[in-house]
Amino acid sequence: MNKDSGEEILKRIKNALEAAVESICSFIPGATAAEFKVGDDPITEADRRANCVLREALSHDGEGWLSEESFDDLTRLNYERVWIVDPLDGTREFVAGIPEWCVSVGFVENGRAMAGGICNPATRELFLGAVGQGITLNGKTVHTSSCRDLSGAVILASRSEVKRGDWECFRQAPFVTRPMGSVAYKLALVAAGLADGTWTLEPKSEWDIAGGVALVEAAGGFARKIDGSPIRFNQKFTRLPGLLACGPYLLEEITSFLDNASAPAQLDRNEQWEGTFQFKKGSYGDEDEKRGRSA
Numbered sequence: 001m002n003k004d005s006g007e008e009i010l011k012r013i014k015n016a017l018e019a020a021v022e023s024i025c026s027f028i029p030g031a032t033a034a035e036f037k038v039g040d041d042p043i044t045e046a047d048r049r050a051n052c053v054l055r056e057a058l059s060h061d062g063e064g065w066l067s068e069e070s071f072d073d074l075t076r077l078n079y080e081r082v083w084i085v086d087p088l089d090g091t092r093e094f095v096a097g098i099p100e101w102c103v104s105v106g107f108v109e110n111g112r113a114m115a116g117g118i119c120n121p122a123t124r125e126l127f128l129g130a131v132g133q134g135i136t137l138n139g140k141t142v143h144t145s146s147c148r149d150l151s152g153a154v155i156l157a158s159r160s161e162v163k164r165g166d167w168e169c170f171r172q173a174p175f176v177t178r179p180m181g182s183v184a185y186k187l188a189l190v191a192a193g194l195a196d197g198t199w200t201l202e203p204k205s206e207w208d209i210a211g212g213v214a215l216v217e218a219a220g221g222f223a224r225k226i227d228g229s230p231i232r233f234n235q236k237f238t239r240l241p242g243l244l245a246c247g248p249y250l251l252e253e254i255t256s257f258l259d260n261a262s263a264p265a266q267l268d269r270n271e272q273w274e275g276t277f278q279f280k281k282g283s284y285g286d287e288d289e290k291r292g293r294s295a
Contacts, residue, residue, distance in 0.1 A: 001114050006130040013105050013117035014128055016057035020050040020087065020103050021121045029122060030097020042091045043069070050087035050103055058083045058105070064234065068207045074236065082108045082234045084210035090182030092160075099123055100159075104184035106210025108233040113223075116214030118188040127188040129218035135191055142192040144221035144247035150175050150257060153196035153250065156186040166201050169261055187212025190245050191219040197246035197254055199226060206238040213245070222251045226258065 001009070027046040034042040051069040059065055064076030066084045076082050083105065088094060090101030099122035107115040107130075115130035129135025135142060147153050151174035157167055162179040170177065178195065180186060186198045187209060210233055213223040225231055226242035228251075246254055 001109055001130065001132070003133065006115060006133050009107050009115045010117070010128055010130055010133075012058060013107065013115060014126075016054050016105060017103055017117050017119045017126065019057050020053045021119055023049050023053045024088070025121070029094050029099070029101070032095060034091065034095045042095055044088070044091060044095065046094070047088040047091060051085070054083075054085050054087055054103075054105065058085070066207060066234065066238065068205065072238070076234060077236060079234075080110050084108055084113075084206050084233060086184060086207040086211070089184040089208060093181035098181060100181035100185055102182055102185045102188070104207070104211035106207075106212075106214050106233070108210060111232040111234055113210050113214035113217065113231075113233055116211035116218070118184055118211050118215065120185055120188075125188070127192060127215055129191065129215045131214065131218045133218065135215050135219045137192045142219065144191060144216065144219045145193045145196045146249065147196040147247055148249040150250065150253045152176065154178060156180055156189060156195045156198040158183065158186075158200055158202070161201055173257070173261075183208050184212045187223070187245055188215055190247075191215035191221060193219075193247070197244065197250055199244035199254070199258070200242040201226070203239050203241055204243060206233050206235070206240070209243060213243075216245045221245060221247045224251070224255075228255045 024046040032044050032046060034044050037043055047069050051067055064079035064082035066076055066082060068086050086104040088101060089104045094101040102118050102120040105117045106113050118127045125137060127135060127137055153175040155175045155177055157177050157179045159179040159181050161167055183200060183204060189195045190198050213231060216223040223231060223243060223245040225240060226244055244254055
């Protein structure tokens, strides 16, 4: 994707995110009713409304579409360019009134996430980026952490995984664990250098991670499957094993750590698959640190 094409894609992403956020501003986090899909995943009218707005804003002829809240039209497999979106990632947090949810948009070309945008309306953060062009947070250029040592690193963990006890095996690990919701938002924070890394032990769907993976890679970091292999998007089966993401200097150390960790069943490499967050000190602005402490 050349520079001109990337700029045009980012403009489309930004406009779509702004429209989606505006469409759901009347829904109050913590006071919005939820229904439950198969598997006990919540969905709200805000999810549905944002999905409709995103599709109307982004869909062009010759491009495929994959969304958590849309029927999966497999004709997308015939397209080189595909939009992969999660209209509201972190619905559980949204319903609970926890400011760890976002609207996530990923642009995929030939199986690779090339551009992405993630907006957290609760914290007023807008992350935008394209591979080869870097990323911005609220218009300011940012990049992944330069952390080189897992000791003392800030690692974002899935709140639900921590709650279930899946991260107990890491209790004596040398890094600082910060549980929080929304894998897309966690990826955006890693991309912006507000945390050093993140990984998930449970499988994720393409829409959960496409926008965030694009941001991490655009910012100079790495995003991989939990076994360290590359992620390919727009697959027939959209579920993939857990993933890991980090800055450019931690990948080898994290993969080695996970290989040797006494992890739960979710981290079995042979299996085949079809509290409160605190920002890093000295990172993006005093307001962000203040928000993180009160989230």
